[in-house]
Amino acid sequence: MSSISVAAVLLGVATVVMVVVALRLARSRRKQTRRAQELASAAQAADARALAAEARTRAAEARVQAVETRGREFHEELDHLVSRRLPALALNLISSHHPVPGPLHQAASRDQAGAGAGTEGAADPFAPVLDLFRETVLKERRRVDAAARAALRGASQDMQALSYRLQTEIDALQHEFSAPRSLTRRLLAADHLNEQNLRLIQKAAIVCGAWPGHVRKDTYVAEIVTGASSRLRGFDRVRISSRMHASNIAIVGRAAEPVAVAVAELMANALEHSRDDLVVDVSLLQTENGSVCVTVDDAGKGMTAEAVRHGTRMVSGDEQQNIMLTELGDPPSQGFAAIGRLVADYGFHVSIDNPSPYGGVRAVLSIPPNLLTTIDEEAEPLSAMAPLPAVPPQVPKRPEPAAPAAPAAPAPVPTAAAAAPELPQRRRRQPARAVESEATAPAARDLDPERVRDTWSQFEEGLASGRAHTDPEETL
Template identity: 50%
Template sequence: MPSLPLPPDCPVRPRTVLGARTSRTNPVRTWDFGKRAASQGGRTDAPLPYPRRQVGLPGVGVPSRPISAGDRRSHSEDPLSVTPNPEAAVAVLGAATVVGTVAVVALAKSRAALSRRCAELSAQTAEQSQALAALQAREAAQFEELRHLVSSRLPAAALHLISDHHPVPGALLDDGSDYAAQIQAAHDLFVESLVEERGRIDAAARAALRGACTAIQAQSFRLQTLVDDLQRDCRDPEVLQEYFRIDQLNERVLRLVQKAAIVSGSWPGLVRPDTHLPDVVAGATSRLHGFERVQVHTKLPAGGVGVVGRAAEPVAVACAELMANALESSRGDLAVEVTLLQTDNGSVCVQIDDAGKGMTREAVARGTRLVAGDNAGNLLITELGDPPALGFAAIGQLVADHGFHVSVDQVSPYGGVRAVLAVPKHLLTTIDETAEPPSAMAAMPTPAPRTPIPPVTAVSAEPAEGLRDVSAPSAGDAHTLPQRRRRSGSSRGRSLTRAPRPVDPEEAGTAWGDFEQAVAAGRDGTESENKDKS
C-alpha cells in the first residue's frame, strides 16, 4: 500500500534530498520551505508557483528522477563547465529546468488530485458498504421482528385472552421507529379484533343459553306446581315418597337452569313476597343433592327477620350455590353447618362451613373475584371453563344486581371453606310471625337460656315460633291446650275470622262432653238435635 500523500496545503514537508548541496547542509533530511529552493539555487528567475518537493511514485525511488537531480547537480557543481556558448547553455538549461519543474509540479498536482479523489472514493465506498451492512442488519432485524410477531406474540396474545396466566412477550425492536409502530399497530389490531369477535360470539352464546334456560325454567315451574298439588292430595306414604323424589329432582333441575339463566343475563325468574330468612335458607337447601347433610342453626333474634321480596329469591339462589359448593367439596358423610346470625351492624349473615379440603389459593382468588360482582356485566361464558363453572359467576351477577355481599376466602373451623353471605340492612325487613309464621321446615331458633324445668315439659317450654301465642307466659301455661292460630287471608269458614281466645281446661272438658252428647243424640234422632241446639 503506498503511503498516502500529505495534503497539498501543508507548508512543511519532510523530504529526502539527494545530491551534494543538500547533503552538505543536511545529510539526511531537510525541511524544505517552498521559497528557499528558489532563492538558494539562483537558477530560476521566477519564484515557484508550487512548493517544490519530491514526490515518490509507488515503487519508484526518488533517485530515478534523473532530470532534477542530475541537472541540479551538474548545474551547481559545474557552473562553468566546458561549453562553447555558456549563455546559450545556461539559457537552455534554465529553460529545461523551468520546463522540468513545471512538469514536476503539474504531475505532482495531478497526482495529489488523483490521490484526493481516490481517497474520497474509498471513503465513499467504505461509507456505502457500512450503510449497506447497516441496512442488511436492519432488514434482518425487521424480519426477525415480523417472525417474532407471527410466531410468538400473536399466539401468546390469543392465549392471554383465554387465561391471564399466559405471558405476552414484548416487541424485539423497541426503537420508536415507524416499523416498530406499525408492528405494534398490527398486534393491537389483532387483539382488538379478537376481543370484539369473542364478545360477539359470547353474546350469541349467552342469548341462546338464556332462551333455552328460560323455556326450561318455565316448564320446570309448571312441573313443580303439578307435583306440589299431587303431594297435597296424596294419602299414600309410598306414593308420596315417589312424588318427593320427582319434586327433588325437579328442584335440582330448576337450580341448574336458573343458575345458567342468571349467568347468561336473565333475572332469577320469579319475585317472592317478603320472606323469613330461615325459609329462604331452607328453600335453598331443598334444591341441592344431598340436602340431608345440611344442618341449619339459627341464632337470629326473635321477631321474624325477613328478606325483602325482591332479594328473597336472589339470596336463596346464592345460598344454594354456596351450599352446593360445600356439599360437593366435602365427603358424603360430613355435615355442612349453616349458621344464621345477626351482626351488630344490623346485617344478617348466613355462614356456611364445610369440612372439605378447602380451596386452592388460585381457586380462592378466582372465587373472590367472581363473587365480588365487579365485572359481572362483562363476564364471558367462555372464561368459565368447559363445562362452565357457573356458581360463582351467578352469585357475582346477583351481588352486582342486589347489593348483598359474599365472601369465600375464609377457612372454616374444620379446615374447609367458610362462605359467608351477608344481607345488608336495606334488604332486611321484619315479618310478623303471628300473621305470617315461617314454614314448618324452617330452622328452629336456638332456645334462650332458661331456668331448669321438669323434663316432661321441657319440649313444651321451647316456644315454636308462630305456632302458639307468644304472649302467653310459658311457666303457668303448661297445662293449657295449644293455641290455634288463624291463617291470615284464609277463607275456611266463619270460625277462622274469630279472634283466638284463651281456653280454660274445665270449659274445654265441658264442651267436649257436650260434643259427645251431641254425637250420641245425632245417632238417635233429629229431635234431640233440635232440642240441643235450642
C-alpha cells in the same frame, strides 16, 4: 590588443555564458520541482479520490447489506407475528396463563423505531397491530358471547317455566293422600330431582342476564336458608344453626329469591369441594349494624390464591359486563358468576377470601338492612323446618344470703363493721321479652333429616293403616 585582454574578454564571456546557463538550469530545476510537486499532489488527490470512492462503495455495500438484513428480519418478524404472537395473544385474552412472546429482533425493533428515541426506541413496532388485533378479537368475542347468552337465556327461561309447572304438578300429587306410600315416596324423590334441575337451569339463566324467574313475598331468613339447602344433592350434610336475636327477621320479597339462589350456590360449592362424609356448617348471625350474615364453612381442601382471586372477581359484581361465558371453564362453572350477577343487581355482599376454621373455605353472604324486614309471627308463623334462634344466655344470679340462725347465747357486742348497713346489691336489668323468652323458650331443635323422614314415614304408615280396609289403591 594584447593576448591578456583577449583572454580576459573570453573569460568574461565564458563567465557570462556559465551564469546564464546556471540560471537557466536553476529555472529548469525549479520548474521540474514544481512539476514533481504538482504531480505528487495530483497523485495524492487521485489516491484520496480513490479511497473516497472505495469508502463510498463500501458504505453502499453496507447499506445494501443492512437493507437486505432488515428485510430478512422484517419477514422473519412478520412470520413470527402471524404464527406465534397473534395466536398467543388470542389465548391470552382467554386466560392470562398464556404468555405473549415479544419481538424476535430487539435490535431491529430499535432501528425501525428510530435511533435516539430513548426508551421509546425499544418499543414493539408491531404494537399497533397487536392492539388492533386485541380490540377486534374482543369485539368479536363479545358479539358471539352475546348471541350465545341470548340463545341460552331463551332456552333456560322456557325450561325453567316447564320445571315450575312440573313442580306444581308433583306438589299436587303429593297432597293426594289416597296415593300409595311407595308412590308418595317416589314423588318426593322426583320433586327433589326437579328442584336440583330447576336450580341448574335458574343458574344458567341468571348468568345469561335473566331474572331469577320466581317472585316471593317477604320470607323469613331462616326459611330462605333452609329452603336453599333443600335444592341440593346431599342436603343432609348441611347443618344449619341460628344465632339471630329475633326469629321474625325476613327478607323483602324482591330480594328473597336472589338471596336463596346465592346461598344455594355457596352451599353447593361447599358440598362439592368436601368429602361426602363431612358436614357443611351454615350459621345465621345478626350484626350490630342491622345486617344479617349467612356463613358457610366447609372442611374441604380450600382454594389456591389464584382461585381465590378469580372467585373474588366473579362474586364482587363489579365486572359483570366484562365476564364472558368462555371465562367460566369447560364445562363452565357458573355458580360464582351467577352470584356476582345477583350481587350487582340486588346489592347484597358475598366474600369467599377467608379460610374456614376447618381448613376449607368460609363464604359469607351479608344482607344489608335495606333488604330486611319483619313479619308478624302470630299472623304468619315460622315454618316448622326452619331452625330456631339460639336461646339467649341466662344472666347468672347471685344467691341470696341465708338468714342467720337465732343465737342461743347473748349476742356479742356489735362492731363498727357489723353495725354498718348492708350495701345495696346491683341487679342487671333485662327486657321483659328476654325474661319471657328465658321462661318459655323451648329447647333448641336438632334438625335431623333422618328424623324428619322417619316422622313423615310414620305419618304415612298411620294414614295407610287407617284406610287399609277401604282404599283399593293400597293393593297396587
